[in-house]
Amino acid sequence: MSSKAQGPRITYREAVERLVSDINRIEEYIRSLQQNANIVLAELEELRIAREALEQLKQYKGEEALLALDRRGHVMARGIITGKDKVVASIGGDFLMELPIDEAIKIVTAKEGDLRNTLNAINQEISSAYALYEKLRATLSRLIEEAEKRAAEQRREQPGSG
Numbered sequence: 477m478s479s480k481a482q483g484p485r486i487t488y489r490e491a492v493e494r495l496v497s498d499i500n501r502i503e504e505y506i507r508s509l510q511q512n513a514n515i516v517l518a519e520l521e522e523l524r525i526a527r528e529a530l531e532q533l534k535q536y537k538g539e540e541a542l543l544a545l546d547r548r549g550h551v552m553a554r555g556i557i558t559g560k561d562k563v564v565a566s567i568g569g570d571f572l573m574e575l576p577i578d579e580a581i582k583i584v585t586a587k588e589g590d591l592r593n594t595l596n597a598i599n600q601e602i603s604s605a606y607a608l609y610e611k612l613r614a615t616l617s618r619l620i621e622e623a624e625k626r627a628a629e630q631r632r633e634q635p636g637s638g
Contacts, residue, residue: 488623495616502609509602516595520588522547527584534577536560 486494536557543555565580567573575583 488619488626491619492616492623495612495619499609499612499616502605502612506602506605506609509598509605513595513598513602516591516598520591520595523584523588523591527581527588530563530577530581530584533557533560533563 539557541555541557542552545551545553560577562574562576563580564572564574565583567575567583
């Protein structure tokens with residue numbers, strides 16, 4: 477009896493199949509993270525636009541303005557600005573609050589900071605996942621090379637070959 481404890485052995489084929497499955501899962505995970513990063517980037521852009529609009533409103537001298545009725549400004553309506561010192565801002569969840577413009581800018585800026593932190597965390601996770609992906613791909617390449625070498629050696633060792 478051998479003093480070496482042996483667990484169940486796997487074949488090259490099983491190892492390759494496992495690695496391919498792991499690689500596919502990592503690829504899907506990376507795609508998901510990239511989609512999340514794109515969502516965060518889009519939200520950051522919306523907040524940047526909102527902050528710039530608030531800064532312009534502080535300096536606006538007129539009373540009439542064109543108001544976008546959709547996110548892209550395809551349809552506009554004329555509106556009267558009744559008060560230029562306060563705006564109604566989302567303060568989280570479904571809550572809105574009338575605030576001085578400077579306070580609204582602070583809220584938007586804080587949200588931008590939170591989203592930048594989120595984006596940094598997502599990008600770090602993408603980097604980690606990509607490093608694992610590269611490691612698995614390298615392992616898969618080594619396994620395939622080893623299998624090809626063994627197959628070539630077995631062909632050379634067979635009688636009547638060559």
